Amino acid sequence: MLDLKFIRNNVELVKQAIKNKKEKADLDEILAKDDIRRKLQFDFDTLKAKQNQVSTDIAMKKKNKEDATDLINDMGTVSNNLKDISTELTIVETDLNALLLRIPNIPHPEVPIGTDESFNRYIREWGTKPEMRFTAKEHSEIAAQNGMLDMLRGSKITGSGFPVYTGLGAKLERALINFMLAYQVQKNGYEEVAVPFIVNRKTMTGTGQLPKLENDMYRIDEDDLFLIPTAEVPITNLYSDEILPINKLPIKLVGYTPCFRREAGSYGKDTKGLQRLHQFNKVEMVRFVHPDESYAVLEEMVLNAEAILKALGLHYRVIELCTGDTSFASARTYDLEVWAPGAGRYLEVSSVSNFEDFQARRAGIRFRDNDGKVRFVHTLNGSGLATPRTMIAIMETYQQADGSIAIPEALKPWLDITI
């Protein structure tokens, strides 16, 4: 959410941002409503001040055993007027808030402007595409040969896009999650958290998924709860409606959760094997930082995510998303794309974003700065990483001529833990 005062003073900038992000939002309506809201607020305050004054007078009179009937009668009308104004005010405020929640964040000035991924900016890459003396197979074939995946039974018990990992596949999945968590905790100083996989509407709104993406979410109607599409949602909202003492910052959290996405409207796109799923596992890093530091931290978090791919020995590249590709709440986003030799293409495995104070304002996450002022924190998050496509890259990169797959050194200790 943007600050209303900021919108009032930067109308053109906000309009441009909405356009660049391919969003639709009626700023003029917001400004008009805001105008009405302030007028009503003024009327309410003025009338209420009068009421408070006279009420005190009535109290005094009664205390002195004087007659206050006239005053009380007068106040009857005032009281009714106040009720009317207050009702109107509530309606306008509700409308205004609903509109405000649909205004996207403003992209950082350096973000490339563009409508689709062709405008994304190449940043850097690491490693090289592995050369193989045989034709690289795709992960679904490798998985089948090694008994790692059972998509058919997954769709039988739930539906398509709900994978069943079996044997080595299940073990590898578990190893990956444990390795990635341990890495961020031990090497990069994150604190591990384990959070609910189901959240309420307020939480979903706090990070910006609602109201825009309601149709992309699995919802539990009876309780108005939602299955999380990413750990970002519960973890970022951990500190909603709080004012943090400055010495608590920066906060660095990492957590594993499954992620649930309906992927409405993307049927048939990249549906093969593990490429696009309704349920997948992900380790997510979340940071709460002082506004002055957020862009330095963004770069750091990209490196935190990259470290996993490096440790796994997977070739990847870093790109910066253009305005049209950057999500609703983000000001600046980098994606990590890992090379999948069998598929012959790069796959997105991580997205690292700086939301500046956009989520903080929605969720009410503030801190008391050194000058005593209360300010919104900046929030960031980054996947480190999503497992399915990482798994694809591992299978396809480490496949052997005989159809088996080698295990990356970094994962070996996590694969065969004896009890």
Add this chain to the structure above:
RNA sequence: GGAGAGGUGGCCGAGUUGGCUGAAGGCGUGCGCCUGCUAAGCGUAUGUAGGUCAAAAGCCUACCGAGGGUUCGAAUCCCUCCCUCUCCGCCA
């Protein structure tokens, strides 16, 4: 799910025959004073949000879990909901 108790400021904790209580008192914290240092002590300040304003100060308004109601006036009375704790039931 059932029964009971309770939800007040950063924390603890008063306030329920409705009326200068945004809220006593204590703790914590900031600043100042004081005593070689420290501790103690004394003084003083210390919520968030909205409005007014170019801005600040100031002033006004709201907020005692949330929403609604009664009333000239509600932290205090009534209703609904949420949450916490204790006990019971159920269950991993």
